[in-house]
Structure formats: C-alpha cells, structure tokens
Amino acid sequence: MVKKVSLKDIAQKIGVSTALVSYVLSGNEEKGRVGKETAEKIRQAAKELNYQPNHIAKSLKTGKTNTIGLIVADISNPFFASIARGVEDESGQFGLTTIIGSSDESPEKLKNLVDVFIKRQVDGFIISPPDHSEETIDYIISLGIPICLIDRHFEHVNSSYVVTDNKESMGKAVSYLIELGYKNLAFIGYDSSLQHMKDREQGFLDATASIGSKVYKINFNKQQAELGKNIQYILKTQKADAIVFATNTLSIAGLKYLTQQGVQIPDDLNVMCFDSSEVYDFFYHPIIHVKQPIENLAKESVTILTSQMKENTIQKKVLSSELVAKTRA
Amino acid sequence: MVKKVSLKDIAQKIGVSTALVSYVLSGNEEKGRVGKETAEKIRQAAKELNYQPNHIAKSLKTGKTNTIGLIVADISNPFFASIARGVEDESGQFGLTTIIGSSDESPEKLKNLVDVFIKRQVDGFIISPPDHSEETIDYIISLGIPICLIDRHFEHVNSSYVVTDNKESMGKAVSYLIELGYKNLAFIGYDSSLQHMKDREQGFLDATASIGSKVYKINFNKQQAELGKNIQYILKTQKADAIVFATNTLSIAGLKYLTQQGVQIPDDLNVMCFDSSEVYDFFYHPIIHVKQPIENLAKESVTILTSQMKENTIQKKVLSSELVAKTRA
DNA sequence: CTGAAAGCGCTTACAG
DNA sequence: CTGAAAGCGCTTACAG
Numbered sequence: 006m007v008k009k010v011s012l013k014d015i016a017q018k019i020g021v022s023t024a025l026v027s028y029v030l031s032g033n034e035e036k037g038r039v040g041k042e043t044a045e046k047i048r049q050a051a052k053e054l055n056y057q058p059n060h061i062a063k064s065l066k067t068g069k070t071n072t073i074g075l076i077v078a079d080i081s082n083p084f085f086a087s088i089a090r091g092v093e094d095e096s097g098q099f100g101l102t103t104i105i106g107s108s109d110e111s112p113e114k115l116k117n118l119v120d121v122f123i124k125r126q127v128d129g130f131i132i133s134p135p136d137h138s139e140e141t142i143d144y145i146i147s148l149g150i151p152i153c154l155i156d157r158h159f160e161h162v163n164s165s166y167v168v169t170d171n172k173e174s175m176g177k178a179v180s181y182l183i184e185l186g187y188k189n190l191a192f193i194g195y196d197s198s199l200q201h202m203k204d205r206e207q208g209f210l211d212a213t214a215s216i217g218s219k220v221y222k223i224n225f226n227k228q229q230a231e232l233g234k235n236i237q238y239i240l241k242t243q244k245a246d247a248i249v250f251a252t253n254t255l256s257i258a259g260l261k262y263l264t265q266q267g268v269q270i271p272d273d274l275n276v277m278c279f280d281s282s283e284v285y286d287f288f289y290h291p292i293i294h295v296k297q298p299i300e301n302l303a304k305e306s307v308t309i310l311t312s313q314m315k316e317n318t319i320q321k322k323v324l325s326s327e328l329v330a331k332t333r334a
Numbered sequence: 335m336v337k338k339v340s341l342k343d344i345a346q347k348i349g350v351s352t353a354l355v356s357y358v359l360s361g362n363e364e365k366g367r368v369g370k371e372t373a374e375k376i377r378q379a380a381k382e383l384n385y386q387p388n389h390i391a392k393s394l395k396t397g398k399t400n401t402i403g404l405i406v407a408d409i410s411n412p413f414f415a416s417i418a419r420g421v422e423d424e425s426g427q428f429g430l431t432t433i434i435g436s437s438d439e440s441p442e443k444l445k446n447l448v449d450v451f452i453k454r455q456v457d458g459f460i461i462s463p464p465d466h467s468e469e470t471i472d473y474i475i476s477l478g479i480p481i482c483l484i485d486r487h488f489e490h491v492n493s494s495y496v497v498t499d500n501k502e503s504m505g506k507a508v509s510y511l512i513e514l515g516y517k518n519l520a521f522i523g524y525d526s527s528l529q530h531m532k533d534r535e536q537g538f539l540d541a542t543a544s545i546g547s548k549v550y551k552i553n554f555n556k557q558q559a560e561l562g563k564n565i566q567y568i569l570k571t572q573k574a575d576a577i578v579f580a581t582n583t584l585s586i587a588g589l590k591y592l593t594q595q596g597v598q599i600p601d602d603l604n605v606m607c608f609d610s611s612e613v614y615d616f617f618y619h620p621i622i623h624v625k626q627p628i629e630n631l632a633k634e635s636v637t638i639l640t641s642q643m644k645e646n647t648i649q650k651k652v653l654s655s656e657l658v659a660k661t662r663a
Numbered sequence: 664c665t666g667a668a669a670g671c672g673c674t675t676a677c678a679g
Numbered sequence: 680c681t682g683a684a685a686g687c688g689c690t691t692a693c694a695g
Contacts, residue, residue, distance in 0.1 A: 011688055022666045027690060040664055060453055061399065062688035065390045065671050080422065086415035090436060093409065102454060104433050107419060125389055125431060257612055264616055283586055287593055287616050340672055351682045356674060369680055391672035394687050 010054040018054070019046050026051075030058065064126065073310065074122035076106045076115060077133045084253050084280055084299070085133065088155065091303025092131055099311055101128075110225055112138040119145060129310045131155055136197045136225075151313040155306045157201045158321075165313055167305040167322040169297045171201045174326040175208030178277055178295050179249060181328060187247040187275060189217040191239040193232070193259060194251035196222035205251045205279060219243055223255070232258055240266075246274060253280030260284060260292070281329075293330045339383040347383070348375050355380075359387065393455065402639060403451035405435045405444060405461045413582050413609055413628070414462065417484065420632025421460055428640055430457075439554055441467040448474060458639045462486055465526045465554075480642040484635045485626075486530045487650075494642055496634040496651040498626045500530045503655040504537030507606055507624050508578060510657060516576040516604060518546035520568045522561070522588060523580030525551035534580045534608060548572055552584070561587055569595075575603060582609030589613060589621070610658075622659045 012030070016023045021043060028039055029047045039047075050056075064070045075092050077085035085107075093103050104125065106118035115138050122130070129151035134142055139159050145152050146164060154166035182190065192209045194202055206220055221235045236259065239245045248263075250256040256278035263270060270276050271290050278285070278294040285292035301324055309320045341359070345352040350372060357368055358376045368376075379385075393399045404421050406414035414436075422432045433454065435447035444467050451459070458480035463471055468488050474481050475493060483495035511519065521538045523531055535549055550564045565588065568574045577592075579585040585607035592599060599605050600619050607614070607623040614621035630653055638649045 009688090012690095013688075023689080024667085024691075025665065031690080033690095043664085057453055059394075059455070059688050061390060061394045061455055062671090063690075065388075065394050065673085065688080066690050068671080070390065079419070080409075081412070081416045081419040083410070083412055083415070086412065086418075087410045089415075089434070090408070090410040093434065093436065097450075102433055102450070104431055105418070105422065107422065121426075121431070124386055261615055283611070283613055284616055286590055287613055338672090341674095342672075352673080353675075353683085354681065360674080362674095372680085388672050391687090392674075394672080394689085395674050397687080 009059065010056050011059070012056075015047060015050045015054060015056060018050050021047070030056070068126075069128055070126045071100055072102045072104060072125065072127050073129045073131060073307075074106070074118075074125070074127040075103050075131045076108055076118050076122075078110050078135060079107045080105055081107075082254065083282070084297075087299045088133070088303050091300045092307055095304045095307040096311075099307070101307075101311075108135050108138075110135040112136070112141065116141045123148070123150070129153070129314050131306045131310055133157055134159070134199075136199050151310055151317070153306045153310040153313065153320075155302055157199050160200050163319065165309050165320045167302055167309060167324065168201060169302070169326050170323045171204035172208035172211070174295045174297075174328070175205045175249075175279070176212045178279075178293070178328050179209050179212035181293070181330060182247050182249075182275065182277055183212065183216060185275075187216075189243065189245045190219075190247050190249060191243055191245040192218065192220045192249045192251065193235060193239075193255055194220070194222055195225050195228075195255070197225070202251060209249060217245075219245070228255070228258065233262055236262055236266075240268070240274070247271075247277065248274065249277045249279075251279050253278065253282050256280065256292075256294070257282055257284055260288075291329075291331050293328075296327045296329050298324045298326055338388070339385050340388070341385075344376060344379045344383060344385060347379050350376070359385070397455075398457055399455045400429055401431045401433060401454065401456050402458045402460060402636075403435070403447075403454070403456040404432050405437055405447050405451075405459065405463075407439050407462060407464065408436045409434055410436075411583065412611070413626075416628045417462070417632050420629045421636055424633045424636040425640075428636070430636075430640075437464050437467075439464040441465070441470065445470045452477070452479070458482070458643050460484055460635045460639055463488070463528070465528050480639055480646070482635045482639040482642065482649075484631055486528050489529050492648065494638050494649045496631055496638060496653065497530060498631070498655050499652045500533035501537035501540070503624045503626075503657070504534045504578075504608070505541045507608075507622070507657050508538050508541035510622070510659060511576050511578075511604065511606055512541065512545060514604075516545075518572065518574045519548075519576050519578060520572055520574040521547065521549045521578045521580065522564060522568075522584055523549070523551055524554050524557075524584070526554070531580060538578055546574075548574070557584070557587065562591055565591055565595075569597070569603070576600075576606065577603065578606045578608075580608050582607065582611050585609065585621075585623070586611055586613055589617075620658075620660050622657075625656045625658050627653045627655055 012023045012026045016026045025039055026047050029044045089105055096103050108115040112135055115135055119141055131153050133156045139162050142162050152164055154164055158166035190213050194206055223231045250259050268274055278292055281296050305322055341352045341355045345355045354368055355376050358373045418434055425432050437444040441464055444464055448470055460482050462485045468491050471491050481493055483493055487495035519542050523535055552560045579588050597603055607621055610625050634651055
C-alpha cells in the first residue's frame, strides 16, 4: 500500500501550519483569512503530491460521515433496484455515499441493519419499512437521526415520508376498468397493516362500491401457495372478469400462473397491475398498470432527508402516478 | 442527538484505563492479559451504558474501514441487482459493509466512482468493469488495494476475477440449437473488447463452424437503433432460423422488437439468450437461455476479495452455467 | 494574516 | 495484571 500524503506533509513541504492547509483545502479560505499567495502555494503542493483528504479523520472530528443508509425490502426486486439507483445518483450529487441493505420484509432484519448502519454512523436513513417495524422507526427518531420513509409509511408514526397517492391511483385505475365495462372485480393484495397496502385496498373498495368485487389478502410468506388457490377461487367461484394485483411481485407471479393455466388476457379475463414490469409488454395487449414515479420518489426522499439533516423539519410528500393503458403499436 | 458513550466513559465509571476497556471489548482480552473480574466488570458496564463502539475512530486508527466498494454497470439492471444482493449478503457475513455504484458502462464514471470510494477508504473493490477501463483497474492494483473483477475481466490485466465460462456455455447452448436442427444462426452482441463478450462470440463461432452463421456487433450507445436494423437484416437478408442474444439487455430488447414485428417464437424463428429474465416464461415456449450462476459469482467474489485482503494472493475463478431449455409444464 | 494546540474515540506498543 | 501515553489525520477555537 502506497503511503498516503496528509495535511501535515503539505504543511511541512511549504513550511506552514496544518491549520492553514486545512482552511485552504476545505474551501474555508476566507474564514481562515489566508494570504493569497500562501493559498496558491498550498493548492499547488496539494496537486503535486496528489493529496487525497482522509474522510475518516474528517468524520471523526466533525461527527458527520456523509453517508446515508438505504434499506429496502429486497434490492434484487426491480422496483427497489430502481429506487436504489435513483437514491444513489441523487445523493451522489450532494457528496453523500449510500449504503444499502435488504430487510426481506422482516422487522428483525430491519432492526439488525439499522443497528449496523448506526454503528457506521450514517447521517440519515431512507427506509421502505416492512410490516410491524414501527418500533425500529421510532427508535431511529428517538436517537435524533434524520429519516425519510419511502414507498410506505405508518399512519401513527410521525416521520418524514414520500409515497405514491396509492388510494387515488388505485381508484383511478379501477374506475378505468369499470368504464371499459368490467363488472366483477377481484383484488389481490398482501395481508398487511402497511399504509400503502391499506390505501390501495381502500381505493379499490371505494371505486367498486357499485359493482361486484371481492378482496383477497395473501400472507407474504406463503404467497406461492395462496396465490394459486385464490386465483382458482376467483376463476371458478367468484367468476370475476378482471383481477387487480396490488404489487409488482404479485402481478408477475399472478400473470405467470394465469398464463400457465392457459387464461388469455384480456380476452378470458383482464388484469390490472400496480407497478411496472418488463413483462407487461410481452402480452398481446400490454397489461394495464399503474406506473409509480420511481425516480421522483427516490429524488424526493434524498431532498427531504438532506433538508432534514440541516433543519430538522419533518416533510410528508405524496406523489401522483400514471395510469398506463396502451395497446400494441 | 443523544450523546454517545465512549470507551473513556466506561473506563471512568469503573476506574480503569481505556486500554483495558479496549482490550476486553474488542475481544483481545488474552492479549491484554486482563484480570477476569475486571473484564467482567467492564463488560457489565458496557452493557449498562449501551456502549456502541465508534467505527470511525477505529478505522482511523487501524486504517481498515471494513467497507468494500462494488461497482457494476447499472444497479437497476436485474442481473447486477442480483449480483449486488449476493455480494451484500455474503460480505455482511464477514462484517463488511458494501457501498455500490453504477458506471453506466462508462470508463470515466468508473474512474470517478473509484476515486470517491478510495477517498472513503474502502478495503477492497468488486468491479464489473466497462469496456476500456483497464487503466483504472491497473491504477487500483498499483495502489495495492485488493480487487476482484466479476462477470467480466481483461486478458491483459493480472487481477483476481470470477466469471462464467462464457465460451463453453455459449458453445454448449449453440450446439443444442444445432442439434434441434437449426442451420443458419445469427449472433447479436456488443462491439466490445471485454473478454466475456469476445468469449461468447468465440463460443458461437466455434460451435457454428459447420453451418451458416453471422455475427452482428452493436454499439452499446446506439443499441436501440442498431438492434432493430440488424434484426431486420437478419430476418430479410440473412434469413436466419435462430438468433442468439449475448446479454439479457439485448435479449429483452430483441424479444420486444421481434414480438412487435409479429414474429412467433419459436415457430417463425427461434431465440437463445444469455442470462435469465422473468420475461422468458411468458412465451408459449419458454425461451432457451444460459443461466449464469449469479449467486455463486457474487459469493465467490467476496471470498476471493476477503482472502486477498488477508494474504494478497490473486485468484482467477471460472464457474460453469446451466442451459435452461424447458417446455411449458 | 498565521501558528500552536487541543481533541474527535479508538488501538497498541511500552513500561511497570 | 494494569496504566500512561502516543498517535491515526483531520478541524477549529484561540492567541498572537
């Protein structure tokens, strides 16, 4: 390992104190009221020696790491991967580095990740929380660490968040189906107390008040089995003419199941999904779906978090989504 | 922000030196030859005060951050998202934290990310390098920072890496197509000097020596336009009976284009893809593809990197992949 | 305009 | 078995 040049090396080389060098190189030249030619000499030397400031030392002194922790359900899920990409790009603009963890929808794993990240001294958190993790979120808040929830939030936790207008989006999408003439709808969501799920369900219920409809709630950990069973019931007993899937994971698994059963979409049965997927474009009629503003969710979360890191204000933001109902070009 | 308890607080509370506390709490009790009851008292106090060691201070002293930098082409690409998930899970086992960046296949962006990560004092790198980035890889090596390339590597750069046996996998897959009776194959890859791309192409060429075949190389930055043009040529002029796509991005874009053109797969034309995708299962005949051992690539990269961090040995590992050619259940 | 010095919270020889 | 102390590389009042 090549030995690193430090402030001291520069200071010695041109015979000034490390204080001066620090002022100049950290851009606080005016504050230190450093002489112009001295400043120039310092910059020159720093360049010559290829000086790389040591973040660690700076962090120890300032107590800021310029690192934020992003925790999602699963980074290998395309929805969260896109969120992660957006958060990284945006936070990079602010000179922040992002460390990422996957909770797998487990409150325990979330708590562990949070502890690890706190030990790492992250300056703030962006979290898409699993069900029943209010305690951990409250814990972060109680430590005074800035946090912004993303995609999901809790009604009874007073934190910053940025989410999609789930109820409205779902309502609009379902109304569209009704306009198309569908009269007997099924909703498949997760059995969850998370606000975004309740909102999507409520949006569905509100919009289907005047027609036939039924809500199916699936246990996240047994979704494989329960999804098939529920779809069978929907096809055979409820005889719904369209199914609404509440998330991209459910959508893809549901579409796969329906395809395997030889169900023709939309001829035998139509489908409406929440979230986007590459898969949708491969159907004869591209699947109707609600496209969440992923990039904006990510950007806003960073904006909210960084402003909270400065001013300690709580912000709650609801973004609107887009209904995509295209036909094959 | 609640004030943190430090080693000193514990030391003062029970009237010993910070040295003792450090030895006990960092598990070097024997090394400090600390008295048994003293050690117990220290542990007790640490628990009572809810002591959280300060990683930053430790890093400054030891020069190790227990952080690794992972740089892929694009974290929102499912292939790399899965790699990232694997790397995070595995490195977490070693007490390592991962920071991630996306190079967008740009050598300049890679260099920038590397500089940022080096300033962050990462202990090592796992990188899936873009074309023409040998210089940056060499730079990392010259600094003595451990590095393991993943998925891709350079013939003339002597670094650790873990990759799929691209040539063999491609050869096997193409041979399978030939066995099925296809006689006129097209290969669509990127115009790249990256070894994995050259190997896939070579595997294709070797396997098609005795039949009709043609290789098409696409410029990564103009793929949208060039892909369509090439496929048109393949359909109209070459009149190939099967197309081989060299990556998942090309596969999905290609399949989308073919589907839009009304081409029936595999009846009008068959297709073979490198890498997996959710999309493949939605075709009447699930798409034939080479499934790379993503999880093992990720795990191995961490294993190689951590052992290199200890012993400074270079390891090159080639993993085999699986040909997936299933019919609808 | 500039320097000497303390201190962030650890680790680790060194001396007893 | 235990303590005093130096030092990792910075920042930042303080004194001149």
